[in-house]
Amino acid sequence: MKNNIKVWRAKNDMTQEELSKKVGVTRQTINAIERGKYDPSLELAFSLASFFDCRIEDIFAYEQQKE
Amino acid sequence: MKNNIKVWRAKNDMTQEELSKKVGVTRQTINAIERGKYDPSLELAFSLASFFDCRIEDIFAYEQQKE
DNA sequence: ACAATATGTAATGTATGTTTTACATGGTGA
């Protein structure tokens, strides 16, 4: 699962910490997701899409693994 | 978080077990999600949307909690 | 040089998502 949260953040000119507060998680969580350490919960994905006023698919790209 | 997996299943005339195999989880997982015991991971949400050929937002409805 | 800010990172603990195994119940068809 890839994401472009960093780009969305840049578009909105905000730091990881600012975004984290807006979506109700910690800075470390945003950082870890941006760096691909793990994927967010569906709830957090919705929060991010809601905040950036876009669709989840506009932030996250899912690569099908098996055929 | 609400979902209408049951409706999508009905549209495609398939059982929980059939769907679970298609998206690569167990029957119990589909059952638990349908019954609202917990929300799926973002990955599973993508798998479901991919299988039903729709958007995640067409299956899951997220209710904003704070303001 | 110093302070402040943004980001990376690591350890520990907790909560939640998922599997496995197993059993129970209700409906349906022979």
Add this chain to the structure above:
DNA sequence: TCACCATGTAAAACATACATTACATATTGT
């Protein structure tokens, strides 16, 4: 009635998401 199928459910174990605390590094402005 009996067998079969779909669904509900529960416990244990494991994997992952997230919080908290803490420290490190790089950049920037003064």
